[in-house]
Amino acid sequence: MSGDGQGSSHWFDDEAGPVVRPYAMTRGRTTSAGQHRLDLIAVVVGEPGAEDPETDPSLAPEHMEIVGLCARTPQSVAEIAAELNLPIGVVRVLIGDLVHAKLVRVTRPVPPAELPDESILRDVINGLRAL
Amino acid sequence: MIFGRSERGKPPVEPVTLKILVAGGFGVGKTTLVGAVSEIRPLRTEELLTEAGSPVDDTRGVEGKHTTTVAMDFGRITLREDLVLYLFGTPGQERFWFMWDELSEGALGAVVLADTRRLEDCFAAVDYFERRSIPFVVGVNCFEGAARYPAESVRQALDLDAAVPVVLCDARERESVKEVLIGVVQHSMEYAAGRRRALAT
Numbered sequence: 001m002s003g004d005g006q007g008s009s010h011w012f013d014d015e016a017g018p019v020v021r022p023y024a025m026t027r028g029r030t031t032s033a034g035q036h037r038l039d040l041i042a043v044v045v046g047e048p049g050a051e052d053p054e055t056d057p058s059l060a061p062e063h064m065e066i067v068g069l070c071a072r073t074p075q076s077v078a079e080i081a082a083e084l085n086l087p088i089g090v091v092r093v094l095i096g097d098l099v100h101a102k103l104v105r106v107t108r109p110v111p112p113a114e115l116p117d118e119s120i121l122r123d124v125i126n127g128l129r130a131l
Numbered sequence: 132m133i134f135g136r137s138e139r140g141k142p143p144v145e146p147v148t149l150k151i152l153v154a155g156g157f158g159v160g161k162t163t164l165v166g167a168v169s170e171i172r173p174l175r176t177e178e179l180l181t182e183a184g185s186p187v188d189d190t191r192g193v194e195g196k197h198t199t200t201v202a203m204d205f206g207r208i209t210l211r212e213d214l215v216l217y218l219f220g221t222p223g224q225e226r227f228w229f230m231w232d233e234l235s236e237g238a239l240g241a242v243v244l245a246d247t248r249r250l251e252d253c254f255a256a257v258d259y260f261e262r263r264s265i266p267f268v269v270g271v272n273c274f275e276g277a278a279r280y281p282a283e284s285v286r287q288a289l290d291l292d293a294a295v296p297v298v299l300c301d302a303r304e305r306e307s308v309k310e311v312l313i314g315v316v317q318h319s320m321e322y323a324a325g326r327r328r329a330l331a332t
Binding site: 040072074081087089107111115125127129 | 143144145146147148149150168174175176177178179200203205207208210211214215216217219233234236237238239305309312313316317319320323
């Protein structure tokens with residue numbers, strides 16, 4: 001792969017099937033290496049000092065947008081996808097890149113197998129009542 | 132791009148996030164219910180699918196269409212700075228079950244919204260949650276002009292387990308929706324306690 005995206009060599013061939021446009025942003029990747037599929041409500045947190053990632057030329061504007069969003073407030077994967085108006089699958093790959101580049105980290109990336117503590121559930125009930 | 136953080140040094144709060152699913156037939160009021168309690172206008176997330184090999188869709192006339200979009204509407208309720216509840220409306224079409232699998236993983240529980248004029252529309256959702264042992268509450272959305280049935284006749288019509296709560300609600304009313312959601316969390320707690328007891332014996 002040429003890496004600069006300008007070269008004449010294609011990064012996909014006919015075997016890949018039809019190209020889905022938003023996935024061009026991920027250079028055709030639908031999963032990120034070495035990562036579980038991120039939960040929709042996993043929270044993405046900006047790493048300290050990640051506010052100025054413009055030095056990294058491998059990052060796309062969409063990567064920067066995610067870093068910008070999460071630097072201010074930690075955001076769920078679903079919210080980031082809605083904010084950027086991109087499919088969930090694309091956003092998962094982009095977040096994977098950012099985790100790899102140590103610009104963000106993800107709290108509890110996979111859904112828990114167990115229900116949360118009863119004390120948390122009571123807090124949820126009380127919180128709903130107080131709305 | 133540089134964002135000045137006013138509270139430098141103080142790490143941002145990383146909330147515990149939880150989710151409840153809102154299921155039911157098309158047009159039953161899922162997004163209305165989410166909107167009634169969400170602090171944000173319901174947002175939409177989408178996923179692209181390739182349609183190759185889909186056995187049911189008639190694609191005559193749209194042979195060029197290779198992808199389709201599954202949309203999920205969701206809302207957010209910040210209960211505390213460190214505790215956030217998300218409500219996800221499940222995609223209406225049954226061929227998107229696989230999205231439900233992903234959504235229901237780790238969910239606290241679900242609301243199955245039912246319309247008594249088209250009760251059969253929620254059969255699929257009831258089956259889904261029963262088979263996967265996901266605790267759910269049936270909310271009978273009382274549309275204006277719709278014949279009202281007592282909760283018990285809805286329970287019988289849906290052949291629900293006696294433990295499954297059936298509540299009458301109005302998906303447009305915040306207070307009503309709050310009660311439904313509280314019912315889901317309470318039912319999940321009882322359900323989990325029941326399972327623990329079953330394991331202990």
